[in-house]
Amino acid sequence: MLTKDFYQLIDNELLAIIEKYKDDAFLKKQKGVQGENNKKSYAFLIWFLDFYAKRTEYLPYITDSNSLVNGHTTSNSNDGFKDGDASCDLIVDSVDNFGNKVFYIVQSKWNNANRCEGEIERGEVVKALNDFETILRGDVKNVNPKLSKKLEELYEHLKNNGDIKFIFLCLCKKNVKVEDNIQSFLRGQERTKVEIIDIDRLKIDYIDRKYKKIEPINPLENYYDPQEIKVPIQIERLNAKNGNYIRIDKPFDAYVFLIRPKTLFNLFDKYGFYLFYKNVRNPLLQSQFNEDIERTATDNPEYFWYYNNGITAITYSPFPRIRSQAESLELNGLQIINGAQTVYSIYRSYKNASPAKKAQMDEEILITLRLLKSGGKDFDLNVTRFTNSQNPVQDRDFCANDIIQERLQNDFYNTKFWYEKRRGEFRQDDEIIKRELNDKGVTIISNIIFANVYLAYHLQDPVGVFNNAQQIRTTKKDLLFISHKESKDGLYEKVFNDLTNYQDMLCAYYIFDILLTKILNYEFSDFNKFSNTPYYHLLALFKVAFTKYIHKKIGSNVNISTYIIKLYESDEIDIILKTFIFVYQFFKNQLGNFNINTTEKHIKFLTTLTYYERVREDLEDCDFNISEIETIEKAPIGIWNIL
The missing domain is CATH 3.40.91 (Restriction Endonuclease)
Structure with a gap:
């Protein structure tokens, strides 16, 4: 917007x-x-x-x-x-x-x-x-x-x-x-x-x-980060003689408690959405799942423990030592990493309940709390990952709270293309929201798409895009959103770092959009169909040729990304189309048609970065005049024939 x-x-x-x-x-x-x-x-x-x-x-x-x-x-x-x-x-x-x-x-x-x-x-x-x-x-x-x-x-x-x-x-x-x-x-x-x-x-x-249906931080309220202060909680004792909790001490300390609705209400009332900072997704303000939880809490409170998985939270050193008679304890910080919907739904139903209903809820509802001692960033992330695995969660969801993801999303808000950092966060399943976004000319683009085109175009690694797409089919893991600390092949830090710029991402997206929709005559919604094609390689080679052209035409001080963005948004893309034709002709001279005679060199070009780099170097060394591009006719060239 x-x-x-x-x-x-x-x-x-x-x-x-x-x-x-x-x-x-x-x-x-x-x-x-x-x-x-x-x-x-x-x-x-x-x-x-x-x-x-x-x-x-x-x-x-x-x-x-x-x-x-x-x-x-x-x-x-x-x-x-x-x-x-x-x-x-x-x-x-x-x-x-x-x-x-x-x-x-x-x-x-x-x-x-x-x-x-x-x-x-x-x-x-x-x-x-x-x-x-x-x-x-x-x-x-x-x-x-x-x-x-x-x-x-x-x-x-x-x-x-x-x-x-x-x-x-x-x-x-x-x-x-x-x-x-x-x-x-x-x-x-x-x-x-x-x-x-x-x-x-x-x-x-x-x-x-x-x-997003997420409550923003109110500047007229004083918030306390529950990660940084002492947090008191009440725990339930059904049979104090036997302790009524489970204690785990290896390899990390943990407890399993039972708590009452009032405890969750008090926690959310004090700390609000700060309780969920490390969660892969904040609770929705409204959803069918929320309504089901609230209905159980109010209409069938005695069944709540049986129907609900409870919540998982982490706390920090020193981990509390608890007497068997204790009914309250003080935690050194608290973050709920699974069960945000449960917390928010209990809060809403308890807040709206009459005094008599609150008493009934506190009498009949039990909620399981798994309290874990933090094992460091990697351990906490893995706990978050695995405890949320029963729901449809993508690898990118676990990166959604990273500062760089927040920065990129906020920057893209200044365009008509909004950067979606976790699946479904803009609630497009709501027809009213979907219609409003369409009326405002806003298009939601997954950061999966931005990451792929950015890696291929700006970072000049179309091979990484191709190979990642192939391994996703077997591992179901998207290396674009997995750290190299978790997997030696992880690409997250390569793509997302302090140098990552939304304009470079937007430029790569615009060029790929032109390739797919103006030249190949596809819908961009067909994005996932192209992982087995050399289209990302063409995208990468385009940058090489177009950069050479602009440097010859205007000079080396031009910011290529902002220049392309201006051309695209003013619908002056003729020179982009001509450059693609030039690149296609170069590509065809180097490798021939894929669909006619797919050879070992084609496979190496797709899957081996060093081979792609040799082709790129040949294009960089190609000494062409700007007229060779500018005089190209804009006739359809049938790039689809390279498949």
Whole structure:
């Protein structure tokens, strides 16, 4: 989804808010062009509160004088007061799940569509930081009564050593240059945080909720990472005399306990989705599987243990030693690596239950908890892999939480091709979601496809693509998503590393799409049919020839990937088609037609990297004139005849 498209989506939601609250006193008094802008700025605050905090009652939190009229303040009028914004559009206080009160001060900058793809001006952020510092010093003067009251509450909170978080909210992109200013502001500050929420962050969170059905992190809540703190849990004793748990101590410590719904409810209530960071997939907010679990928990609680596999979690050293009489214990961190759906479904059903139903659930429901001591990253990953193997999980699912996978997905959100890092994460089985994505021109592309074309094209290893496809048929293991630490043939680190760039991946995808759909007349949905063909090798050779052509035509400083992306997106692909014809002719002269006389050299070309590299070197050494490509006629060439 392009940034401008997302901006338009948010703009439509702001218009809906303005219509919904048209009787709001502030909205009613806005006139003219500036009034329309003021309405959207005001609606943006309401949208932010509703989207993240689910607070539809917005009036108690808006403190900007420009957004206040009679009846909105703690006095009868704002006359005589002007706080100059004071970088206090919203002040929200809330109590976190550990009983700690936190104040959130939000400065919002709405902007029109023309600025949505640009960066926030550094001066605007610096001004906000200066205002934040003035607030902390208690030097804010001549403010409206409502803000004055909120500041009094804030200063009392600071006297009690309370936490505070400043949020700068904008509908344009973050300016990385302001990071030094933020760090300078925080220097010497304790229990103080600053967060910039820009249009890219809003888009990621919007996609998570709307299309993945995953709840985004709420910046107006204080989260605790359960991996890094002490986590108390209650365990069930049906027969305390006999211990009522299973203890394993070799090669890694482990317990098997029984727990009650209230324990899971309390865990999720405190830590939320942070409980599942190491899980291959977060629980769906809505699914048939969730509904089945919830139905059993509420309608047949006594059957729950029989119908449910329970959950598996890891904790860290020191591993607890438990007395036979113990009913509670403290863990050194906690991560649930299998059973996320169970936890979330129990949480929902317990939260929505009446007090009497909760008592019944705690009386009749038992849940099995397998608690394992962490054995290090590789061990934890393997436990996650094998405990999730009863469900359809692909090798790529176990890499989905890697930082690089997150980075690539977020980068691709700025295009019309979304990078799918785990199967089905965009919930395209939902017809409404599928239709909305189609209407927005968004295409979901598996990272399996991106990895294959990137390996062949950019990394110049079409042989790796071909050989991996052959071994998948027998091993069912995709080496593209398996580390070389797990298998000597693993390709994961080769493909995915700090140098991996979404533009290079997108470029490779575009070129392969042209080859398949414009030259071979296939549908791209036929992608899996091509693993036995030399098409990936043609893709790789294309890069060699086209790079030589561009360097001769324009110069060596051209970024080939961005150049090709521009050609593709403007539908100016004639030179790409001609280069493919040139490469095909070279290919045919070197190797002949595969389908006429498949020889040992054909097999070596497909399966041996050194042989491919010799052919590539011959192409690199080929001294052609740019006219040899530019004068090629664009007639169909029947590349399919090489099969």
